[in-house]
Amino acid sequence: MGTELKFKPKILGFVCNWCCYAGADLAGVSRYQYPPYIKLIRVMCSGRVDLALVLRAFSNGADGVFIGGCWPGECHYVTEGNYNALSMMYLCRKLLAHVGVNPERLRLEWVSASEGIRFAEVMNDFAAKVRKLGPLGKGEGIDENALKSRLEAVTNLVPYIKLVERERLRLPFKSEEEYRKFFTGDEFNRLFEETVAEKLAISRIISLLREGPFTTGEIAKILGLTASEVSRHLNSSVRQGLVRYAENLKAFVPA
Numbered sequence: 001m002g003t004e005l006k007f008k009p010k011i012l013g014f015v016c017n018w019c020c021y022a023g024a025d026l027a028g029v030s031r032y033q034y035p036p037y038i039k040l041i042r043v044m045c046s047g048r049v050d051l052a053l054v055l056r057a058f059s060n061g062a063d064g065v066f067i068g069g070c071w072p073g074e075c076h077y078v079t080e081g082n083y084n085a086l087s088m089m090y091l092c093r094k095l096l097a098h099v100g101v102n103p104e105r106l107r108l109e110w111v112s113a114s115e116g117i118r119f120a121e122v123m124n125d126f127a128a129k130v131r132k133l134g135p136l137g138k139g140e141g142i143d144e145n146a147l148k149s150r151l152e153a154v155t156n157l158v159p160y161i162k163l164v165e166r167e168r169l170r171l172p173f174k175s176e177e178e179y180r181k182f183f184t185g186d187e188f189n190r191l192f193e194e195t196v197a198e199k200l201a202i203s204r205i206i207s208l209l210r211e212g213p214f215t216t217g218e219i220a221k222i223l224g225l226t227a228s229e230v231s232r233h234l235n236s237s238v239r240q241g242l243v244r245y246a247e248n249l250k251a252f253v254p255a
């Protein structure tokens, strides 16, 4: 038996009470099988699944995170939380990819209360994909400490990212296709680079410096950035009073 088949991933599923949770229930009473290592958490709407919750799940060792919501147009709340969930999913995937975590580890699907079979199929498919990806971090070739530090850097930035999301990414789209087009297009990439990427790089540098003093070259090597990028971020962090150069150590430390 291959290692991929032996690996039982930890998968956490946030499922909407009104649709996907009932679909899971139906799958259960109809005896449609899906892997027992998928743990479900019931939420009142997929829109309640916060970016910080997903990151916390990964930081606590989840190899995959699933979000199940009502089909578009079927959300039980006027705020159409399922579109918020969709938007959050795209943003979170982008953040994960940015720190080297495979974004396929996060999946969102619509499952209605009557779709017990579909629920089991989606779960089996997601579990197979996560098994193929391997354990979180290991599958990406990132060691445990680096993974912890990268996820911590993103988590520390959540309040800021939420602000950006509210100011710049709350979009009046009314179809999945429009969301997909926007979040996979150039405009979103530009916005992300402009507003989040730089702050994230600084957050990663500060997280790293908490582990000890490092030179520009060492930071670049560890974080997989170029020396000039690190130098630019360090200059800006020094100006903001976040980091300082310790002359006696010939390296940077948190301010």
Ligand code: FES
Residues within 6 Å of the ligand: 016, 017, 018, 019, 044, 045, 046, 047, 068, 069, 070, 074, 075, 076, 077, 080, 081, 082
């Ligand atoms: S109530 Fe189900 S996704 Fe909003």
